[in-house]
Amino acid sequence: MADHALHAPQPIDTIRDDYLALIRRKRTYGAILLAIFIALMTSGFIIADDRNAGGFWDGLHRIFDFPAEVIAEAAQKADQLPAHFVTFLPAMIETLNIAGAATLTGAIGAVVLSLLATRGMAKWPRLIPVFRRMMDIMRAVPEIVIALILIFVLGGGPVPAMIAIAFHTVGALGKLFSEVNENASLKPVEGLESVGANWSQRMWLGVIPQVAPNYVSYALLRFEINIRASAILGFVGAGGIGYELKNAMSWGKGRYDEAAAIFLILFLTIILVDQASSALRNHLTHGAKRGAK
Amino acid sequence: MTLLLVRNLTKRFGANTAVDNASFEVSAPMMIGVIGRSGAGKSTLLRIINRLTDATTGAVEVDGRDVLTLSGSAKRAWQSECAMIFQQFNLVPRMDVVSNVLHGTLNRRSTMATAFNLYPQSDIRRAIDILDRLGIAEHAAKRAEALSGGQQQRVAIARALMQDPKVILADEPIASLDPMNAEIVMSTLRRIHVEDRRMVICNLHTLDTARRYCDRVIGMRDGRIVFDGTPDQLTTAAARDIYGADDSFSEATTSTEIAALDRAQNLETA
Numbered sequence: 001m002a003d004h005a006l007h008a009p010q011p012i013d014t015i016r017d018d019y020l021a022l023i024r025r026k027r028t029y030g031a032i033l034l035a036i037f038i039a040l041m042t043s044g045f046i047i048a049d050d051r052n053a054g055g056f057w058d059g060l061h062r063i064f065d066f067p068a069e070v071i072a073e074a075a076q077k078a079d080q081l082p083a084h085f086v087t088f089l090p091a092m093i094e095t096l097n098i099a100g101a102a103t104l105t106g107a108i109g110a111v112v113l114s115l116l117a118t119r120g121m122a123k124w125p126r127l128i129p130v131f132r133r134m135m136d137i138m139r140a141v142p143e144i145v146i147a148l149i150l151i152f153v154l155g156g157g158p159v160p161a162m163i164a165i166a167f168h169t170v171g172a173l174g175k176l177f178s179e180v181n182e183n184a185s186l187k188p189v190e191g192l193e194s195v196g197a198n199w200s201q202r203m204w205l206g207v208i209p210q211v212a213p214n215y216v217s218y219a220l221l222r223f224e225i226n227i228r229a230s231a232i233l234g235f236v237g238a239g240g241i242g243y244e245l246k247n248a249m250s251w252g253k254g255r256y257d258e259a260a261a262i263f264l265i266l267f268l269t270i271i272l273v274d275q276a277s278s279a280l281r282n283h284l285t286h287g288a289k290r291g292a293k
Numbered sequence: 294m295t296l297l298l299v300r301n302l303t304k305r306f307g308a309n310t311a312v313d314n315a316s317f318e319v320s321a322p323m324m325i326g327v328i329g330r331s332g333a334g335k336s337t338l339l340r341i342i343n344r345l346t347d348a349t350t351g352a353v354e355v356d357g358r359d360v361l362t363l364s365g366s367a368k369r370a371w372q373s374e375c376a377m378i379f380q381q382f383n384l385v386p387r388m389d390v391v392s393n394v395l396h397g398t399l400n401r402r403s404t405m406a407t408a409f410n411l412y413p414q415s416d417i418r419r420a421i422d423i424l425d426r427l428g429i430a431e432h433a434a435k436r437a438e439a440l441s442g443g444q445q446q447r448v449a450i451a452r453a454l455m456q457d458p459k460v461i462l463a464d465e466p467i468a469s470l471d472p473m474n475a476e477i478v479m480s481t482l483r484r485i486h487v488e489d490r491r492m493v494i495c496n497l498h499t500l501d502t503a504r505r506y507c508d509r510v511i512g513m514r515d516g517r518i519v520f521d522g523t524p525d526q527l528t529t530a531a532a533r534d535i536y537g538a539d540d541s542f543s544e545a546t547t548s549t550e551i552a553a554l555d556r557a558q559n560l561e562t563a
Contacts, residue, residue, distance in 0.1 A: 012425045019391055019421060019433045020414070030409065 074260030084261030088244055092265050094158060095240035096273075098233075099226035102162045106169025106226075107219045110135075113170060114177035115203050120186050123199045135178075139171030147233050161238030165226050176218045177211070184210040213284045220277040227273060231266060241266055295320055295354070296492060297460065302351035304337050304516075311337040312348070313516035322492040324483060326503030329513035330536055335496040338513070339462045342494075343377045344368055355459070373400035376453030378482075380465040382445040386438035390429070390448050393437050394420040397455025416455075423451045427481055443474025450481055454489075461485065463495040467502070479506050500532055 049056045074081070116122050117131035143164045150160035189206040197205070208215075234242020241262060248258040297319040304312040312334040319325065327335045340346040342353055344360065352359045360371045376397070384393045395412045397420075402412070424430040427447045432440055437448060446466060453461050463482060467475035483506045486493045497503045503510050504524040512520030512527075512535035520531050533539070 010431055012421070012430055015425070015430045015433055016418060016421045020417060022434055023417065027411070 070256045070260050070263075073254075073256040077257040080257055081261050081264070084258055085265055088241065088258075088262055088265055091239075091241045091244045092269055095230045095234065095242065096227060096269065098158050098161050098165065098230040098238070098240055099223060102165035102169055102230070103219060103223045103226050105162075106166040106222070107173055107215070109166070109170035110173035110177050111208075111215065113174040114181055115207065117174070118178045118181040121181060121189065121203065121207060132178075135171045135174040137171070138167055139175060141168065141171075143168045143229050143233060144236060147238055148236055151237055156237035156239065158239045161230055161233040161240070164233065164238075165229050168229075169222055169226060173218060173222055177215060180211045180214040180218070181207065217281045217284050220281055224270070224274055224277055227270060296322065296356075298352075298354040299338075299342070300352045300354065302338070302341060302353065303349050304334075304341060304346065305349045310516050312341065315351075315513070315516070315518050317511060317518060317521055319492060322486070322490045323508040324486045324493045324495065324506060325509045325511060326507035327494065327496045327511045327513060328498065328500060328503050328535060331498060333513040334516040335498075335513055336464050337516075339377070339464050339494065339496060342460075343375055343462055344372055345377070369400055373397075373456050374458050375460045375462060376456045376458035378446070378449050378453055378461065378463040378466050380468045382437075382442070382449045384437040384445055384448055384452070387436060389434055389436055390424065390440070391417060391420050391433050393448055394423060394451045394455050397452045400456075420451070420455055423454050424448075426454075427451055441474070442470050443477055446470060446474070446478045447481060450478070450485070454485065458491065460492045460494065463493065465496050465498065468498065475502075482506070500527070503527075 045056075052059075113131055113135055116124070117128050117135065119125070119128065122128050122131075146167055147161055147164035150163055151157075154160050184207055188210070189202050192202045192206045230238070230240055231242045231245075234240040234244070235246045237243065245259060245262045245266070248255050248262055251258075295318055299315060299317050302312055302315045303310065315334075315338060327338065329335050337346060341348045341361070344363070348361055351361070353361050355371075355375075360368075360375075363371050385396070392410060395416060398412065398416055399407055406412070421430055421433055424433055427450060429440075429444050429447050429451075432444060432448075437445060440448065449466075461482070466482065467478050470478060479502060482493050482495060485491055495503075495507065497507075504527065507524060510520065510522065510524055510527050511518055512531065514535055514537060520527065520535055
């Protein structure tokens with residue numbers, strides 16, 4: 001209404017032609033991007049295939065040979081599987097332990113860093129970029145790189161693995177936590193500031209109650225990821241189920257039943273933890289709603 | 294001839310009954326206003342007709358076929374024939390206005406083509422013509438979120454028209470608009486009904502709007518239809534019954550009309 005009075009409305013033909021031209025331009029860009037994407041994918045594949053020692057197409061038909069061998073041998077010695085489960089259970093628990101300890105330590109670090117890196121909550125607003133870059137770097141370094149260095153320095157075992165995973169977790173969770181923080185209301189924080197609370201009190205009593213369910217939900221998700229990470233770190237000598245799996249596989253034929261048992265126990269544990277944590281996360285996000293009703 | 298027949302419609306949510314044995318029949322394209330307090334079951338009624346919500350029991354017959362038993366693509370085809378307009382507009386905020394209007398054709402187009410926003414030129418032209426008819430063609434290339442509430446609601450109406458529907462269901466289309474935009478949106482809906490002869494069923498919570506724009510008024514209270522007639526038959530006593538109000542109730546207290554606004558302004562300046 002009012003805007004009609006300010007400037008004469010454009011004739012409908014102009015609007016239509018302009019829009020159609022806009023659409024044409026967008027489609028051209030889209031087509032160019034698609035062409036570039038396909039070209040990159042193809043060239044990337046060709047380069048990778050050339051550098052591959054075996055060759056992708058030559059090896060493709062053998063892809064199921066190893067699993068078939070493992071399954072065949074495991075089926076043959078199926079009666080020994082329960083015994084293997086008992087043997088490898090301590091190693092599995094060690095892996096879970098590494099993941100659990102790393103997630104906890106990492107989450108605590110992530111809470112502190114994320115609060116320091118969120119606008120409106122940071123204790124030193126000018127240092128926000130510093131804390132953000134710190135988290136970026138921690139997130140950017142893969143666990144396995146840190147673990148390899150620490151194993152070189154400290155020797156093999158679960159402690160270097162725990163530190164490596166915790167370090168990466170601080171960065172990964174810190175990023176997610178600071179996004180949660182940004183959606184939290186600053187009004188309670190201001191309220192606490194008005195009564196003379198210090199920074200830690202404001203954060204612990206004003207922010208954490210708002211964001212805790214989301215924090216826990218993300219931390220559980222990270223725990224699942226960390227179990228897989230700690231299993232992988234066993235391959236580089238950090239102990240746990242991964243170490244046993246590497247041994248069983250490198251012994252080759254005759255020990256494949258052990259490898260199968262380890263695969264199974266790892267698989268079952270991951271499913272169990274995933275299911276438990278998704279049930280818990282559901283409860284956290286929807287439980288509050290039920291309470292309100 | 295019966296265009297739309299709602300028969301013994303009931304919807305229960307746990308222990309609550311949102312719609313309780315509602316029945317009515319529409320024999321000619323008309324503009325129907327459904328009024329009642331919030332929580333009276335108006336929204337649920339419309340959502341059942343559009344199949345956004347499933348009824349517990351009952352039937353909705355259109356051209357002699359019960360649309361509540363449809364499933365899969367037949368259900369989606371019915372939904373494309375029965376456009377829905379929402380209180381909060383329910384547009385895709387980050388997409389441009391024309392694309393939002395073109396979403397009205399999704400049921401007819403393939404998933405692949407629409408995923409890459411490839412619509413036929415004729416559809417794009419028609420979308421812009423519809424926008425022009427509703428007076429918002431100049432915003433065609435803007436993002437939907439950049440528009441005001443009233444403009445967004447007109448985009449939503451344009452999307453509904455793009456569906457070329459038999460029935461337009463409007464769920465509180467003006468509840469989040471200021472009086473001036475509310476008037477524009479309501480007259481647009483009225484115009485669509487008059488010019489295209491489409492049936493419009495409109496949930497409203499104010500009586501005077503229903504009186505002013507609708508040919509027929511259905512009053513709901515606690516899920517039951519307690520009034521069904523022309524606006525003239527809607528006496529103050531009937532209105533009190535619908536809203537469950539006492540003697541202090543008068544229509545002016547619920548008004549959102551411009552006229553009421555003018556009166557208020559006159560009082561202020563006087």
